[in-house]
Amino acid sequence: MMILRALVLTTFGLLAGAVHAQTAAIGFGQGNFDRAAPVEVAADSLEVDQATGRATLTGNVVIAQGDLRLSANLVTVDYATTGGTRSIERLNATGDVLIVAGEDAAEGQEAVYTLGTSDILLSGDVLVTQGGNTLAGDRLAINLESGAGTVTGRVRTTLQP
Structure with missing residues (x-):
């Protein structure tokens, strides 16, 4: 419902010609994300730098x-060590990035996913x-736990009747 309201408001603003939309709030992934779920990874190659x-x-x-689901051409994985335990801190994805959460999808050229806060910042078209x-x-910018998201820049939308 929140996305529909934001899209309608954005569309009316564009149609009126008086508003040049720079920001639009959206819902993404329905906010039912489980950040405690295991992370599964597949790729053509893996290089690990222990240092x-x-x-x-x-x-x-x-x-x-x-x-x-996050897919990309290249992903670097940054780890954090807390109390002697190493865990994934952040994923940095580049090249044809696609993020799918439930029935929602977002694509761009670069993404940074911070696992501890469940925040994703996607940029580039x-x-x-x-x-x-x-x-x-x-x-x-989206938070997977709440489902809240914001699109910024020259915001454009297409609504199906």
């Missing part, structure tokens, strides 16, 4: 956590698809 605690995945990278509706802009 920096960074792993680099290249070629057809697909990362899944619950019903969240962002396109969000929800049902038959689309919303495009320069950047998308």
